[in-house]
Amino acid sequence: MLIVQKYGGTSVADPERIKNIAKRIIKYREEDNDVVVVVSAMAGETDRLLNLAHSINKFPDEREVDVLISTGEQVVSALLAITLKTMFCDAVSLLGHQAKIVTDSSFTKARISHIDKNQIMSELNKGRVVVVPGFQGVDEKGNITTLGRGGSDTSAVALAAALDADLCEIYTDVDGVYTADPNICDRARRLDKISYEEMLEMASLGAKVLQIRSVEFAARYNVPILVKSSFTDGEGTLVCKEVLDMERMEVTGVTYNKNEVKITVAGVPDKPGIAAQLFSALSDANIVIDVIVQNISHDNLTDITFTVAKADGKKAFKIMEETALAIGASGVAIDENIAKVSIVGLGMRSHAGVASKMFSALAKEGINIEAITTSEIKISCVIESKYGELAVRTLHKVFGLDAEYVAEEK
């Protein structure tokens, strides 16, 4: 088999951990697999480098930022190759420009356009493990580029696609994808499998296991991803195409996000173009809006409610106050004490009554729903933040996701 493995920043945080990874890689080699390894920078290193740049300029030149921060992964690539060779496993590091991971020229957030697989294949054919720094590429002119935060996941999936690998393993500090955050819900279970679509919704909703872009990439090229822990020996979670033997519950997971605020613009005149006016003012300020709810209007006046990231809250509120004045709305309110609880699952498409089951469960606990949005495989409710954890545990139980016994602490 040809396997691409990706190790995150905590998995390569020091030479001792790098040695543990090397041992794992050698086991795969002994079982006659070809292995390409994608590594992140040591935990904290990218931030350290960015802080250096930001101490000079709040908005440092982005081409040079990429030259700077790409060194983090380069260091780990060299250290891993040194470790493998020390353990008598032939290995070679290939940087972005050597492995020919070609991207566009959008520095700090480049997208991979193609990978010339010949260089890597030629090294694999010599019996070598190829170590590639994640997160980095090279544009057509030979400039170093980086793929944006979490880009190493995307590097790994893109390499797996380009090399037509049998599997892309992502090693991280959790042992798979869970039905809910185990820190909140002690009955959360590790999923054996999850579909790309569900994983995408879960990732968008705050499950931080995989970078969204890497899941999109995997879905497009049908690359199976196995999410595993680099510290323990579990089975992990396979992220793949929807298959028939997949656990078919109504709901696959419950997610939860406390990092948003809710803004309500009241008494908005209900005429064409008003919503556009409101939201273009926000997008001009580079503020991303999440949930949007507009109620039916009374007396040609309507209320528009939306959520934005907590960090953008004050700025968005200020912009809305000005805009409200301009469009003749009656007022603006901000609520910082909210949480967004969501259920995700392909099963929703074939099970009726999932939404009402969610709403009644919350009502039964006395939790008021302040806003609702849905997609084909997701329902999100905005609630008071103090009920967040309770809501997660309630929904987890109601939809039959609870493990039969509480897993022992490792």
Place this chain on the structure above:
Amino acid sequence: MLIVQKYGGTSVADPERIKNIAKRIIKYREEDNDVVVVVSAMAGETDRLLNLAHSINKFPDEREVDVLISTGEQVVSALLAITLKTMFCDAVSLLGHQAKIVTDSSFTKARISHIDKNQIMSELNKGRVVVVPGFQGVDEKGNITTLGRGGSDTSAVALAAALDADLCEIYTDVDGVYTADPNICDRARRLDKISYEEMLEMASLGAKVLQIRSVEFAARYNVPILVKSSFTDGEGTLVCKEVLDMERMEVTGVTYNKNEVKITVAGVPDKPGIAAQLFSALSDANIVIDVIVQNISHDNLTDITFTVAKADGKKAFKIMEETALAIGASGVAIDENIAKVSIVGLGMRSHAGVASKMFSALAKEGINIEAITTSEIKISCVIESKYGELAVRTLHKVFGLDAEYVAEEK
């Protein structure tokens, strides 16, 4: 003018110092010079990275060591380019593989074979400052290479030669080349000029201002080097071809080295091949020999004395004990309390009696000479280490190098 400037590790040790460098570069740009800047890694960074590698393996794979340690200069290149752009001076970093600094494939000690100047010239023609990481290159196959310790000086001189620059400025933590180490001899004077030949002898004898290889390179391509301090605004020292207006003293400088030990093999049978047998045993162990003295023989027995670096002393002594036994010598002695004092100067060639003047001056102070070696423009004496500083001050005075008054402390 086209000027290549090189800044050492202490000059780029933090963002504040990098800002000071940027100010200086901008002054040169305002005077309408084209500037190529070669930077070292931040002081201590190369050692930090090497320690990481050595914590894995005492002899880490050298190709990967170069991938690892080349990041130090890469980081500084990016930070300097960011700083220049922040100060409204257009700039771009070009790494070894981008600037096309092509070397052989001797990882960790590569030699530059050629530089394709087109990339750099094209950026200069756009009015940009080009920042190049020192110490690194790329071999014909695209592997990253490094040039060995102090290699950034060589990078700068090689770039100056390839670009046909008018001047190569080396900024360091001293303000030029001195007639003696000012820490030992408070009457030491900064030299305005020194020839390549003298600089080479001074460098070999322990003056650490410039890397030997860079001076060889400069001499071969006739690149004038100006050594200056990056912290003060002095004139510096120009290292160049011997010219007629050069100060023509008998002696240009006095150097001093306390990091050697003296080993004497006594009662060596005086027959062909014996010396070869002695010294090949040392070179097999990668021990570099400095001074070698063999006295005329008595009764077909001779004494052979040589010096090696202190670090190699014990090992060399052990090898000599074995070899002495094998060749039938009578004994081996090691003396760690020695110093090597040297005088250097093109003037020696035309002034008679320089050697006898040196020997009498030392004798007058009661300093015994244990060994002597000479080259066309250098005389070195091995003496008891406790007399080292006294010898330097004595010779400095006798050869008329003393400054007329002691420079005030800055």
